[in-house]
Amino acid sequence: MSSGTKSSVVAVLGLGSMGYGMALSLVRAGFTVAGYDVNRAAVERLTAEGGRAAGSPAAAAKDADAVVSVVVNAAQTESVLFGENGAGAAMKPGAVFMSCATMAPAAARGLAARVEADGRHYLDAPISGGAQRAAEGALTVLASGSADAFEAADEVLDAVAAKVFRVGDAAGLGAAYKMVNQLLAGVHIAAASEAMAFAAAQGLDLQMVYDIITKSAGNSWMFENRMQHVLDDDYTPRSAVSIFVKDLGIVEDMARAGHLPVPVAATALQMFLMTAAAGMAGDDDSSVARLYADLMGTELKAKGRS
Amino acid sequence: MSSGTKSSVVAVLGLGSMGYGMALSLVRAGFTVAGYDVNRAAVERLTAEGGRAAGSPAAAAKDADAVVSVVVNAAQTESVLFGENGAGAAMKPGAVFMSCATMAPAAARGLAARVEADGRHYLDAPISGGAQRAAEGALTVLASGSADAFEAADEVLDAVAAKVFRVGDAAGLGAAYKMVNQLLAGVHIAAASEAMAFAAAQGLDLQMVYDIITKSAGNSWMFENRMQHVLDDDYTPRSAVSIFVKDLGIVEDMARAGHLPVPVAATALQMFLMTAAAGMAGDDDSSVARLYADLMGTELKAKGRS
Numbered sequence: 001m002s003s004g005t006k007s008s009v010v011a012v013l014g015l016g017s018m019g020y021g022m023a024l025s026l027v028r029a030g031f032t033v034a035g036y037d038v039n040r041a042a043v044e045r046l047t048a049e050g051g052r053a054a055g056s057p058a059a060a061a062k063d064a065d066a067v068v069s070v071v072v073n074a075a076q077t078e079s080v081l082f083g084e085n086g087a088g089a090a091m092k093p094g095a096v097f098m099s100c101a102t103m104a105p106a107a108a109r110g111l112a113a114r115v116e117a118d119g120r121h122y123l124d125a126p127i128s129g130g131a132q133r134a135a136e137g138a139l140t141v142l143a144s145g146s147a148d149a150f151e152a153a154d155e156v157l158d159a160v161a162a163k164v165f166r167v168g169d170a171a172g173l174g175a176a177y178k179m180v181n182q183l184l185a186g187v188h189i190a191a192a193s194e195a196m197a198f199a200a201a202q203g204l205d206l207q208m209v210y211d212i213i214t215k216s217a218g219n220s221w222m223f224e225n226r227m228q229h230v231l232d233d234d235y236t237p238r239s240a241v242s243i244f245v246k247d248l249g250i251v252e253d254m255a256r257a258g259h260l261p262v263p264v265a266a267t268a269l270q271m272f273l274m275t276a277a278a279g280m281a282g283d284d285d286s287s288v289a290r291l292y293a294d295l296m297g298t299e300l301k302a303k304g305r306s
Numbered sequence: 307m308s309s310g311t312k313s314s315v316v317a318v319l320g321l322g323s324m325g326y327g328m329a330l331s332l333v334r335a336g337f338t339v340a341g342y343d344v345n346r347a348a349v350e351r352l353t354a355e356g357g358r359a360a361g362s363p364a365a366a367a368k369d370a371d372a373v374v375s376v377v378v379n380a381a382q383t384e385s386v387l388f389g390e391n392g393a394g395a396a397m398k399p400g401a402v403f404m405s406c407a408t409m410a411p412a413a414a415r416g417l418a419a420r421v422e423a424d425g426r427h428y429l430d431a432p433i434s435g436g437a438q439r440a441a442e443g444a445l446t447v448l449a450s451g452s453a454d455a456f457e458a459a460d461e462v463l464d465a466v467a468a469k470v471f472r473v474g475d476a477a478g479l480g481a482a483y484k485m486v487n488q489l490l491a492g493v494h495i496a497a498a499s500e501a502m503a504f505a506a507a508q509g510l511d512l513q514m515v516y517d518i519i520t521k522s523a524g525n526s527w528m529f530e531n532r533m534q535h536v537l538d539d540d541y542t543p544r545s546a547v548s549i550f551v552k553d554l555g556i557v558e559d560m561a562r563a564g565h566l567p568v569p570v571a572a573t574a575l576q577m578f579l580m581t582a583a584a585g586m587a588g589d590d591d592s593s594v595a596r597l598y599a600d601l602m603g604t605e606l607k608a609k610g611r612s
Contacts, residue, residue, distance in 0.1 A: 177518055180504060181518065181523065183500070183501045183524070184498070188494070188526060191490055194570050201564060202482050202564070204479075213486065213487060216446060217491050221526070225523070251504075254508075258507060260504055261602070264577065268570055296566050296567070
């Protein structure tokens, strides 16, 4: 990670838990950081930490050498680029637009083509690691783009990421690798939820299930992380059910367009949809376990807890 | 792990990759080990390492303080206990039958009741860890049974296991926890296979996919272990497709009997069935990835390999 004062300005569009953490890492690395979010309170939280407030994507982007977009999806990315007061027309020639939202490869290619046609660079750069690692400048980035895009984004990547996978020389590749991860992550949350409810319905001790599985061949990163939320009976959204409705939806769209059967992912998506339909769309994605438990008429309590 | 010479005799019924490894660990711990297998070559392999050959389960069991059964399923366990020349009637009063096969909890309870009615002990003791850890005496055992059963099996558990989870005081509980693990393990193999073929169909570099996923939130123990077989194009059965046809079949039977919906596991089972139907029942369980690749019309090769 770099440190000290830098001459360059970086715009951060979208100051949710991930964008805010990345903006802090950039401030700490010495960049002048211009932040924009539709939520004014998010912008004020950044200015209190040394960032500069911007009233629109265009205002944030106009002096920036790099524009980091950390919005939710392809539609919001298009909006901050090409909507009213968008960053697209305001960016300096030769500046780089680094897009971190999870989206379909075709969407990333489309946005990149429009940005590059205007003489700016585009880095397809989906991220993973969660809010805490964002704040620590320790994200994983799956990046693809031209050599110029990588060069223009180099110091920014250095400030926000512990690990950058350089997966190719064109936009869309970063997105494609990210969707493979999202397929697995979504299936693993659904499977973990199904297994915990199946165990609870048999009267097994869920803390014992957790202790066994996390040391066995049935373990997954998602089981270990998300089933702790279930044991704690804490469904505060670290990542919401609606995120996997979106991401497994993208997987299903890609699969259908390519005539690629993905029955396991499609079934997992149905479980996220049922959970959202049951009123838990905004709750933590481990809420899929609550949906299963409700269906099975069982409770997800560890023994020895009230 | 204990060492030195012990006075007691242990019978091992079933000398496949797991049973043979456990028998070796018992020989090393100083037990007199009487081995039985329908395959004479497996018995001879054990006698070359210091074990004693037995011509039937009864012959192996008659002097033994503990009988370790490492056959494939409930039907084979019933057969070595109560079939012709079975161990059940031959065992000494007070000896323990330690059953390691993966089976439904109801099957374990039924066998335990018959063994205990005859004045012997039964330890429901499914194992995990694979052939190498069996040979090292480093398995994980999910054990349930009476205090007497645990006491009678204590030194044997010490010799074969690195970790014993004592999950309850009655047969069936060990089996139940094991089935939760098998649900997850089976789903994760199917999901890993689906994700790798989905990636291959998009032209992604599968070695890069492996490197990214194993450091990301989409990782699972099974992805990391089995997808290495896919990258190596090596489908020599370490664990065969047919094992998960059986184990996810048990999960589905249990779920149906209890009116418990398990749609993700049921979908994964269909993928193992398709792989078996395509002629790969005896191949490594990572062959599910080959089935997906065939369906998708793609190849599972890492770039830079022929």
